[in-house]
Amino acid sequence: xxxxxxxxxxxxxxCHACSIACKIENATPPGVFWNxxxxxxxxxxxxxxRFYIPILCMQCEDPACIKVCSTNATYKDSRNLVQIDEQKxxxxxxxxxxxxxxxxxxxxxxxxxxxxxxxxxxxxxxQKGTVSKCTFCAHLIxxxxxxxxxxxCPTGARLxxxxxxxxxxxxxxxxxxxxxxxxxxxxxxxxxxYLPPKGSTLGVVYLTLKSSLGKE
Amino acid sequence: xxxxxxxxxxxxxxxxLYLFFAGMGAGSYFVGILNDLFxxxxxYLSRIGVFWGTVLVITGIPFLxxxxxxxxxxxxxxxxxxxxxxxxxxxxxxxxxxxxxxxIGFWIWPFQILEVDRLxxxxxxxxxxxxxxAVMVYTGLLLKSMRSVHFWDTPLIVIxxxxxxxxxxxxxxxxxxMNHPIGEGNSNPLDFLLKTDSVLIILExxxxxxxxxxxxxxxxxxxKSVASLIHGELKLLFWGGVIVCGLVLPFLLKAFEGxxxxxxxxxxxxxxxxxxxxxxxxxxxxILAAGVQATPLMRNYR
Numbered sequence: 340x341x342x343x344x345x346x347x348x349x350x351x352x353x354c355h356a357c358s359i360a361c362k363i364e365n366a367t368p369p370g371v372f373w374n375x376x377x378x379x380x381x382x383x384x385x386x387x388x389r390f391y392i393p394i395l396c397m398q399c400e401d402p403a404c405i406k407v408c409s410t411n412a413t414y415k416d417s418r419n420l421v422q423i424d425e426q427k428x429x430x431x432x433x434x435x436x437x438x439x440x441x442x443x444x445x446x447x448x449x450x451x452x453x454x455x456x457x458x459x460x461x462x463x464x465x466q467k468g469t470v471s472k473c474t475f476c477a478h479l480i481x482x483x484x485x486x487x488x489x490x491x492c493p494t495g496a497r498l499x500x501x502x503x504x505x506x507x508x509x510x511x512x513x514x515x516x517x518x519x520x521x522x523x524x525x526x527x528x529x530x531x532x533y534l535p536p537k538g539s540t541l542g543v544v545y546l547t548l549k550s551s552l553g554k555e
Numbered sequence: 556x557x558x559x560x561x562x563x564x565x566x567x568x569x570x571x572l573y574l575f576f577a578g579m580g581a582g583s584y585f586v587g588i589l590n591d592l593f594x595x596x597x598x599y600l601s602r603i604g605v606f607w608g609t610v611l612v613i614t615g616i617p618f619l620x621x622x623x624x625x626x627x628x629x630x631x632x633x634x635x636x637x638x639x640x641x642x643x644x645x646x647x648x649x650x651x652x653x654x655x656x657x658x659i660g661f662w663i664w665p666f667q668i669l670e671v672d673r674l675x676x677x678x679x680x681x682x683x684x685x686x687x688x689a690v691m692v693y694t695g696l697l698l699k700s701m702r703s704v705h706f707w708d709t710p711l712i713v714i715x716x717x718x719x720x721x722x723x724x725x726x727x728x729x730x731x732x733m734n735h736p737i738g739e740g741n742s743n744p745l746d747f748l749l750k751t752d753s754v755l756i757i758l759e760x761x762x763x764x765x766x767x768x769x770x771x772x773x774x775x776x777x778x779k780s781v782a783s784l785i786h787g788e789l790k791l792l793f794w795g796g797v798i799v800c801g802l803v804l805p806f807l808l809k810a811f812e813g814x815x816x817x818x819x820x821x822x823x824x825x826x827x828x829x830x831x832x833x834x835x836x837x838x839x840x841x842i843l844a845a846g847v848q849a850t851p852l853m854r855n856y857r
Binding site for chain 1: 561563623624625629631640852853
């Protein structure tokens with residue numbers, strides 16, 4: 340079993356709903372964004388296109404962060420997901436500098452939300468002075484749910500599932516639509532795949548309609 | 556690969572001070588021991604090296620701990636020395652300090668067991684000399700192992716740090732032995748040390764230049780790092796602190812001293828020595844601050 344995610348860049352409209360859903364679900368401290376959406380421009384005028392790319396922890400198979408963690412605070416849990424034990428982290432920040440995907444954050448503060456309404460379901464006590472990152476919403480996976488960013492995406496750009504099953508929709512999509520990993524040459528084997536953007540609004544509408552019609 | 560670039564802000568002054576003290580301390584310890592093992596004269600120099608070397612490395616430790624997010628948990632840093640250089644450094648530093656304190660205790664303090672048995676002292680010197688070298692090398696490898704910063708990802712940074720450590724270590728020896736009655740033998744050992752230091756300064760300049768040229772031609776991120784040093788935000792610190800204050804002026808002052816008569820220039824020596832030390836600190840800081848993290852945004856798929 341290897342959890343993975345496929346993000347269709349044709350569908351991502353840069354609404355940042357995933358970032359907000361992640362912040363609500365995991366109650367991350369100020370300045371900490373386990374999930375971010377970046378705007379990318381490509382090409383030279385007049386042949387330019389712009390698209391959005393969400394960046395989150397790549398859940399590498401052979402993570403660079405685990406190797407530089409001197410306290411074993413970063414570890415792989417029973418589901419093969421890379422996690423941080425905030426109780427063990429000493430905040431040396433080596434993993435932030437070692438991660439080639441830039442998805443780790445230093446918790447400058449711990450408390451964020453000022454109201455006592457229970458929002459997300461993750462543990463809200465982030466420890467000040469430790470490092471945190473996306474957990475793939477392990478607490479939701481435990482219950483059989485999808486990560487918060489996946490269920491929040493209004494265009495259905497994200498697909499979550501099992502990468503080690505060759506018949507899964509994830510693997511099929513990656514195969515059919517030329518899915519790629521970021522920095523595959525580093526050999527870390529990230530579990531997040533992206534489907535290359537074609538860059539046309541019509542195409543996005545078409546794909547969205549097609550899949551939503553196909554579902555029903 | 557389309558990338559996003561950010562100057563790293565995680566390791567700054569505290570780590571620079573730590574790297575500086577650890578390098579300087581290990582350097583002066585190493586040079587002190589070399590003097591004891593190979594030259595055997597002017598033993599006060601070795602004593603100064605062993606004593607101040609150990610003390611300076613210990614001085615660096617608080618900065619390392621202060622930089623942690625959770626200072627109360629610093630002892631856990633040694634849990635995983637298998638891959639992590641922070642963990643390996645924990646043991647290298649610990650062993651160096653413990654052996655150094657034993658060395659001080661036996662040799663310099665009243666017990667002086669090692670003074671009686673020279674063989675024991677030599678064995679201890681050799682073992683801890685290896686650890687002193689390990690401390691110098693480790694300060695470079697610690698940075699080298701950080702993958703997202705391409706500017707640090709080269710063995711040249713290790714060589715640069717070792718040479719800077721030896722250079723500042725020698726200055727430290729000279730600095731603390733200035734008031735000592737000089738010259739147990741025929742030649743003045745301090746003169747020799749200062750000449751060695753001049754050679755090291757030239758070497759350091761060459762390696763720094765080679766390092767920067769190399770990095771300017773490596774990746775997009777390391778190009779940005781070099782640019783920030785040469786003509787960017789860090790240019791004052793780099794040109795003023797590292798190049799002029801740390802390398803050019805000390806060398807010129809030393810050359811001037813060499814050509815003129817020997818007497819009455821202790822003040823100049825002192826100034827140039829202090830400059831080398833400041834340059835060593837600025838070197839660490841500017842290399843840390845110039846580190847640009849490169850994170851991917853998109854592959855080149857066209």
